[in-house]
Amino acid sequence: MSNAQLEIQLIASIVAIACAIPGTFLVLRKMAMISDAISHSILPGIVIGFFITQDLNSPLLILLAALTGIITVVLVEYIQKTGLVKEDTAIGLVFPTLFSIGVILIAKNANDVHLDVDAVLLGELAFAPFDRMVISGADVGPKSLWIIGSILLITIALLFAFFKELKVSTFDAGLAASLGFSPAVIHYGLMTVSSITTVGAFDAVGAILVVALMIAPPATAYLLTTDLKKMLFYSVGFGIFSAISGYWLAHGLDASISGSITTMLGIIFLLVYLFAPNKGVIAVLYREKQQRTEVLLLTFLLHLKNHTDERERHVNHLNEHINWQKIRSKTVLDLALKNNMIKFNKNIVSLTEKGNAFTSQAIDYIITNEDAQIEDMKDDFFLFRG
């Protein structure tokens, strides 16, 4: 692996981490679309900043662009507050307008400089190592590495300092306000960090990948954990993994690096979406099937409990009376037997003591409207699940 390759992977990974942290909170605040808006509408900020500084990596340019990001958020909120359009419409109105102002500015004035629409949308990670940071004659590494590295350090410091404030205002803005943590301050703080991160990452990976890196890793992590800290760690992990594997995918296919990283993000999300242990599609389907069988079991046990006369509890009668198909009846009967809930006595089915206790308790919960408790109760009774 050459030095340049290493540097590209390093930059991509750091960008991924810097994006995953604010991204986690954006996803939890249901503001994923805002990051899309910011990533596009900072363009006029970048162009104007470039005219002033003549340097794509100047801190002033980053601040100007971040300011445009904040203006986007303010504009969206302002339009939304008038009540004339909904939030998604407001976002759709603001960012294309600002973005196209940026496009016109580039076309009119910046034709002869290194700033074109392609680079803005897709970035060019492969060229990042060529733009070096030189301090008093010594080469200290690629400029973008320094920029995004500093942004990451600030982000991490802010996260450590304000983790509890971010958490409480994201979960319950009303409580945060009544406790004296102004949700507005935290909201705009998060927007500022998101904007600055977007600008910093923008040059390296472009507007589209920035959005993907902010949203896809947290969305994936959300499916795997119920703990905010773990969600942050998993997001960071998925971000780094996609950055590095995406790089090698691009290397193998001789394709765009940012495109390959985004593809990896999509593939990982799809895999987790299907196979996540609790919230994944397959797990949900399996659980639904299990629950269906268990509800049938409860229905069956209830029938046995309600009818004391033997005629109602004869196997043949049950078959025609409950009106279930053969396979279904067999599944339910098997489950009841496996869990020692019923016993046979010459084709007469009756509840065991355990079956009786289970049924009574379940009825109690249903009558008192505490259906949720039935799930807990199953752990106490079931040897095998449906």
Place this chain on the structure above:
Amino acid sequence: MIDIKNKTTPIAVKVDDLTVAYNYKPVLWDIDLEIPEGVLMAIVGPNGAGKSTLIKSILGILKPIAGSVSIYGKPYDKQRKLVAYVPQKGSVDWDFPTTALDVVMMGTYGNLGWIKRPGQKQKKEALEALEKVGMLPFKNRQISQLSGGQQQRIFLARALVQNASIYFMDEPFQGVDATTEIAIINILKALRKAGKTVIVVHHDLQTVPEYFDWVTFLNVKKIATGPVKDIFNDDYLTKTYGINYKVSIHK
């Protein structure tokens, strides 16, 4: 101004000429209200009467267009630590990745202030509050895995942990089962016994005399406030709700 010194109990919450508007349409109109210390008070009124709005503007969550609020004679900003708030259960996203214990811990954040992190002391307080509301076995449960009643108890525990003097609750009985309702009202009565002031937005008129000792009728304007035994009668119910309430309350 009423001279507070002449009264035996101090005024916990005082609202002066409060007007709140959404989009220039007043939802609360010129409210004057004094809540004495140590009462368990229900705020009742029809839908859209501004009950939640009243609580939210006392707590500084909403900005009034006129009027002022004081807690024990000082503005809310200075008295934050004396006040705890239980919002409506539906106001938060219960799919948020966090546990019951963590939600209760949030109640300690106010005393910690900015940046400082909760430690063992805060954790102990949170666990004790969970124990008080009977939710200790669920401390590590993800909050979406709790039933409606359990979620409400978690919110109550979060308010208890704030160890405040005044508790504001927005419909704590909404969507909870009978057992939880009794558990919650017992805790509220225990709070009053301990000398706390408890203010509850309440919907079920039938239970007002049984649960509360103080009541405020509200319908955009304040209709009346005072002891339940004195003012909870057909006259004020009719004024607040319109003509038909006499019949339904006696059923």
